Amino acid sequence: MITSFTEENYLKSIYHLSPDEGTAVNTNAIAESLNTKAASVTDMLKKLADKEFINYIKYQGVTLTPLGRERALNIIRKHRLWEVFLVEKLNFKWDEVHDLAEELEHIHSDLLINRLDEFLEFPKTDPHGDPIPDKHGKFNVPELIPISKLKNETSGIISGVREHSPLFLKYLEKTGLVLGQEIKIKEQIEFDGSFIISIKENDIMISREVAKNLLIAI
Amino acid sequence: MITSFTEENYLKSIYHLSPDEGTAVNTNAIAESLNTKAASVTDMLKKLADKEFINYIKYQGVTLTPLGRERALNIIRKHRLWEVFLVEKLNFKWDEVHDLAEELEHIHSDLLINRLDEFLEFPKTDPHGDPIPDKHGKFNVPELIPISKLKNETSGIISGVREHSPLFLKYLEKTGLVLGQEIKIKEQIEFDGSFIISIKENDIMISREVAKNLLIAI
DNA sequence: TTATATTTTTAGATTAATCTAAAAATAATT
DNA sequence: AATTATTTTTAGATTAATCTAAAAATATAA
Known part of the structure; x- marks a missing residue:
């Protein structure tokens, strides 16, 4: 169909x-x-x-329906694999790839996308940390927790985002809050819910809004 | 627009x-x-x-109009660069890429296509030997001559095709008549206009139809 | 040069995806 | 439970791209 x-x-x-x-x-x-x-x-x-x-x-x-879900996952698979291609091979930034992938995801060829998957060496996640369904639509949902829900003194690795706007992603990039970066929660400010976290030996402050949208693997 | x-x-x-x-x-x-x-x-x-x-x-x-020509060349550039990508990076055969490139050529991003061009190291021709316009729409038309117009004893390199159907391309592949292959015209049969050519020390016969559609650089 | 054939255009419908405005159903509130 | 508010659907139009059938223009041939 x-x-x-x-x-x-x-x-x-x-x-x-x-x-x-x-x-x-x-x-x-x-x-x-x-x-x-x-x-x-x-x-x-x-x-x-x-x-x-x-x-x-x-x-x-x-x-x-199961059919609809399969189709949706196939499109999401394509979207995320193209994003990996754009970032890994064509040197795009993680905040630049969404709109392009929105177009590329509609290219109708499973063979193409499976070859691309192979070319990229079967990535498990896209540049924003979102899981990439395999050719059967299977994927693991990694257990990620927003910083806003973590207790003081917890350490973890930045592994995903809940907000994909270029503005947010650019801010993270500039601040060094990139995927794979280890961080540690130091303190939450009661007044406005912002957090102080340590990253690479430095303490920085992030707003509650940012904390809610930055996902950590512990 | x-x-x-x-x-x-x-x-x-x-x-x-x-x-x-x-x-x-x-x-x-x-x-x-x-x-x-x-x-x-x-x-x-x-x-x-x-x-x-x-x-x-x-x-x-x-x-x-000049504008229309520019637009047409931009689409052709995209088509041919995607074909190179499919063949060089994703291991597609030259007879498999046309329909996919017909879809990919409509992705609207000059930045993407210029990055792809760079990634592919600025190829001058696509997998069928057709020239790829540069980002300004410029390209050289190589001087290619169909085998049917060559004299006996002429040698040259297979450098293009005038017919792009998968059937024809598959036949060429099977027969070893691939881009870059050196050949020499031995004889034309008067009866049906077919040709005997030598390729890799062997003499083979090709029909007039094939000879008209196989382009040689001398 | 008139008649015939071919090519191209117009007129009027159709399909997919969208819209506004109004009607109907469901949910929330007094 | 009755009223009000919200959500969803229907009715009827619109736009892009297509089609068939008929008319108009151009090209070809007698």
């Missing part, structure tokens, strides 16, 4: 909006995430339901 | 159908090359003329 770019973007959006497999996703949430209108979403949901990519009951939101 | 995939395919088609810059391309020729109908072509020609990519006079065919 052929899928259009648009359909693929809807499937991806529904996948990303599902906290877990069972719970339904709202029309409005999809509309917002795709910068479109609820009426347009309703139309597309009917179409995706016809094609058996989603379970759709009027007024009740949607869940992905 | 943003161009849709469809508009880009029309521009590319018009470029490929222009034997030289001045002569106009027919509506029907475009329709045939894009597997569409003349009426659809007329509609699109009006649109491309509005956008100043082509010079269009009703019933007189079209030529590319």
Whole structure:
């Protein structure tokens, strides 16, 4: 079954909006995430339901069928592998690759993407630390915890982000808060919830907002 | 000015159908090359003329404007660089890359393609020997001659093909008639116009059809 | 040069994806 | 439970790209 770019973007959006497999996703949430209108979403949901990519009951939101989930993961796999390619081979920065990968993810060829996977030596995560599904759609969800939830004196490795905006990523880069960097939580300031952490022998302060979006492996 | 995939395919088609810059391309020729109908072509020609990519006079065919030519060459550059990537880095065969490159050529990023060019070390030709325009649209047209036009006892290097169908390319591959291979014309058979050529100390026969489509640098 | 054939364009429909505005269903609140 | 607010769907249009069938223009041939 052929899928259009648009359909693929809807499937991806529904996948990303599902906290877990069972719970339904709202029309409005999809509309917002795709910068479109609820009426347009309703139309597309009917179409995706016809094609058996989603379970759709009027007024009740949607869940992905196994087929839809497979398709969504395939697109996410492509997106993340292209991101690795752009960063590792073409020297793009981690804050520059998202929009390009949004285009490249729609290239329709499993053979191509499997060859790319091999060329990149089967990376497990993309440049933002997000896991890359293998060709069967399997991946491990690494146990990452935001800095905001860690206790003082905890050490760990920066291993992911919860926010992917170029502005945030550029800030992290500039501050040295890059993937693989070891850090240690020193203190939380009660007044505004900001944190003092040590990185490479220095103490720096990060806002609560940053702490919530920086993920650590312990 | 943003161009849709469809508009880009029309521009590319018009470029490929222009034997030289001045002569106009027919509506029907475009329709045939894009597997569409003349009426659809007329509609699109009006649109491309509005956008100043082509010079269009009703019933007189079209030529590319400098802007249209630039755009066409940019797409061709992308197509050919992606082909090099697929063959050199992802181990695709020269007969497998065309359809994939047809998709990849529409990725909209000059930065990406210039980085890819650099990564591939600025190749001058694609896997079929066709020249790759540089970022300014400049390229040398190599002087290649079909075997069918060569005299007996001429030696040369296989450097291009005039026909890109997978069937033809697979045949060449199997027969050892690959880019870079030196050959020598031994004899033309009057009866059917086929040729006997020597390749790696062996004499082989190729049909007139093959001889017309295999290009040699002397 | 008139008649015939071919090519190209117009007119009017169709399909995918979108929109606005209004109606219907569901959820929240008094 | 009745009213209000929110969410979702329907109805009807719009845009890009396509199509078929018919008309118009150009090219070819008698």
